[in-house]
Amino acid sequence: MNRIKVGLVQQSAVRDLAENMSRLSVGIDDCVERGAQMVVLQELHNSLYFCQTEDPMNFDLAETVPGPSTKYFGAIARRHGIVLVVSLFEKRAVGLYHNTAVVLDSDGEIAGKYRKMHIPDDPAYYEKFYFTPGDLGFRPVSTSVGRLGVLVCWDQWYSEAARLMALAGAEMLIYPTAIGWESSDTEDERRRQNESWKIVQRAHAVNNGLPVISVNRVGREDDPSGRTNGISFWGGSFIAGPQGEIIAEASSVSEENLVAEIDLGRSEEVRRWWPFLRDRRVDSYEGLLRRFID
């Protein structure tokens, strides 16, 4: 299979989990009606972005994998015969939690999972409180539509993660994410941040000759602590080809289901023209394993 129709559901979340899940299901249905063979959901799509504060009660949102959500979304994947990439708050053990993407294959079974490796922590994104850094490494998940290099949000700033997925045979990179602006950011600063978010991910496509699918949350969510004015998630989910070219892009302010075709055959053409993998200086990259070279 060379050409694949890819769908993504960019949503604004509400407090009620069941309502989010039900609306995600409607979004998936819409993508499938438009031909999607794979659908990707945004990061932690079942709930509000709870990491705006450090609140131990929020661990109640976590669930096992497999668990209720893999059952719910697995049934949807099976019913439609599609691959579905979901993003869950995984309860691995009492007191041990991960930010985990799960890939459900077209038979509804779990094809594989990825535990977010790079965990951010900055004001309004207190993820180090909630998520233990992943311990599964950077391994693509084999599915009926290809080998998926699934990474999550903060990972998108790390060229190492994208490269490792490509070296391990990923045929596309997939980023469920939840990123937005603080209300105190100036217009200029917002534009720079949004643009840098896009170019780093498009550059992963270029560096590795792979399509990239990035699915972001959209809309405003309050800060429960009242200390900040909350986050305005900037949407702008996109699908890029293996030269980093934008194939389709969603709204920056409203919910949208995006469907576009990617051509995996194009990756081979691009990699033949610009054979970056051929010339890596693996004899001289040891420093990449160091924190800093001082």
Added chain:
Amino acid sequence: MNRIKVGLVQQSAVRDLAENMSRLSVGIDDCVERGAQMVVLQELHNSLYFCQTEDPMNFDLAETVPGPSTKYFGAIARRHGIVLVVSLFEKRAVGLYHNTAVVLDSDGEIAGKYRKMHIPDDPAYYEKFYFTPGDLGFRPVSTSVGRLGVLVCWDQWYSEAARLMALAGAEMLIYPTAIGWESSDTEDERRRQNESWKIVQRAHAVNNGLPVISVNRVGREDDPSGRTNGISFWGGSFIAGPQGEIIAEASSVSEENLVAEIDLGRSEEVRRWWPFLRDRRVDSYEGLLRRFID
């Protein structure tokens, strides 16, 4: 020193070396008059881009380092009291050549050099015939305006090279380069290539919180073999800030001396907001030292 005025000279080369060198000198003078404390020249600026064919006679263009060009440009650097980054065809020994960037400090002395580590080879860019891959690794050069992470052309597609320079303390990344289109490329293909070239380098700025200075050749050069219609170098030299934002950009069709200010203090602000270096998973990057993970 936090704010630095940076200049670059984007030129079309001719066959006569002395004429190129003389015109480069005029370009440097112009940058200095406009306040530049550092000037960067494009890749292999003394000659035509001779790698369009594999011709053993072209090794006559190579010279030692130190040698005539470091003397010529060293005198210019000393006269103006500026840092000058030049790009030379280095003759290291009989039968051993490199594509080497040399940094001349404001006293005219050689502050350090970098031998291009990643060597391309594709139709019209037969560099593997001419240049032995560098063996100096990725080490910034300390100068009176800061620690310069000098890389060359094909290196620009490798996030590993940019990261290693940043980890070794580079305060900015500098790419002398010579890239263009083949006449058979479609308009769409040209746009994709040009855009991908820009975003990968801007992404190095984002990933590493560093300014990037990229200096490209401009104008058309014939293929001496007559097998192709030559290369149209696309110019578009640019200076980007540590969020990948374009600060200044040169013409895509004509010669231009570009001068702009970069603020090294801004890098620290940016790295505090988005502390990517903090969260690298150095425990899980071993695969980066492998050719492919199969």
